[in-house]
Amino acid sequence: MTRRTYYIETYGCQMNEHDSEKMAAMLDKLGMSAASAPDTAEVLIINTCSIREKAEHKVYSALGKFKSLKTRKPDTAIIVAGCVAQQEKNKLLKKVPHLDAVLGTHHISELPRILDKIRAKKSRITSTDFVEDVQSLHMVAPLKGANPVCSFVTIMQGCSNFCTYCVVPFTRGPEQSRHMDEILEEVTRLAGTGIREITLLGQNVNAYGKDLARGYAFADLLRHLDGIPGLARIRFTTSHPRDFDDSIIAAMTNLETVCEHIHLPLQSGSDSVLSAMHRGYSFAEYLAKVDSLRDSIPHVAITTDMIVGFPGETEADFMKTLEALERIRFDQIFSFKYSARPSTAAQSMPDHIPESVKIERLSRVHELQDQITEQYHRSAEGSVEEILAEGIRPQSSQVFGRTRTNKIVNLEDPDLICPGELVRVRITEGLKHSLRAVRAV
Ligand code: SF4
Structure with a gap:
């Protein structure tokens, strides 16, 4: 008997990649197997990201591609999951008649039930309310992901920071930490299957535990994870500079399995832009943390995110971003043009920057950072x-x-x-x- 097949198209961040792994694990458990192309799949899932402009267009265009497939094979179940699902909700079903279900970020564990409903042709489904307790969301963590050596482990869901450019608090809900016992149990289980490296995932992992009554913090979690038999390396992402403190520097310095790398998004070198972004730190405060980290771990690698062309960013503000790159010399950066996102405060700010200026600033950032990254790589020769x-x-x-x-x-x-x-x-x-x-x- 041939097995039913599924195909998952994933956009966006590691959090989304991991959500797709969880959905794949649930479908495998139902006896299904992964198809190599959408045309041969009976269940098609688009796991979406809405962090950048045109995210919705991308999803509608992907759904457009699948229309003829649905006409040829009407029993194909088509589902949109992730952040665009959360953002667009019922609108997606209304606009796309051949779509069967919209699955929000807090509902991926419902996938098997939703497939049953689609098969029973009961109704088209939208499941997008935020749940109050996220612990159940992680019960579906896969035994093993696509990579047999490294695995993601979600430690938190959502974000409560409301940076003025960011859609995440609206698509993933408020910051909620998982219980430490469950995380330890999951990591121990993964290490038992041969996983050597884990990456702890959350929008703001440095704030881990602050919402839990037990009163433990991120550095405590790292201490408990260090020493799990078989586990060689621990990484984590993403860190928020405001919550990055001495206890985490101490954990990075002293715990053998915690790797000497941090992704610490700066976003801009200008204090007025940082303030308009509602980031909660000045450039000097950020720099002090970087200096302190490098004092403790001189060979640490630091990577960052930068946004150019935030509303109101002057040439002088932008020059401060270039100066920050020269001063800090990040190992690598991920840089983006600002894009207006629905529901965010920055969307209605004055003085939006023309696209041509954003493009020009972004290319100056790339040019400078490419040189720095290459210098790091060249200086590693012989080591x-x-x-x-x-x-x-x-x-x-x-x-x-x-x-x-x-x-x-x-x-x-x-x-x-x-x-x-x-x-x-x-x-x-x-x-x-x-x-x-x-x-x-
Ligand atoms: S910290 Fe800011 S940028 Fe990061 S997810 Fe939260 S709101 Fe978005």
């Missing part, structure tokens, strides 16, 4: 690093992995290295986006 081998590239048969500082390394002599192995390598060449290495003798 010895530990990498965790994560897999083998199908095209080149090269083993690839990452350093503790999260740099991608491709090994030139992969013989006898298995995914999951910690390997000491010598960096032979620093490239723009990655490093080449050989096994160190």
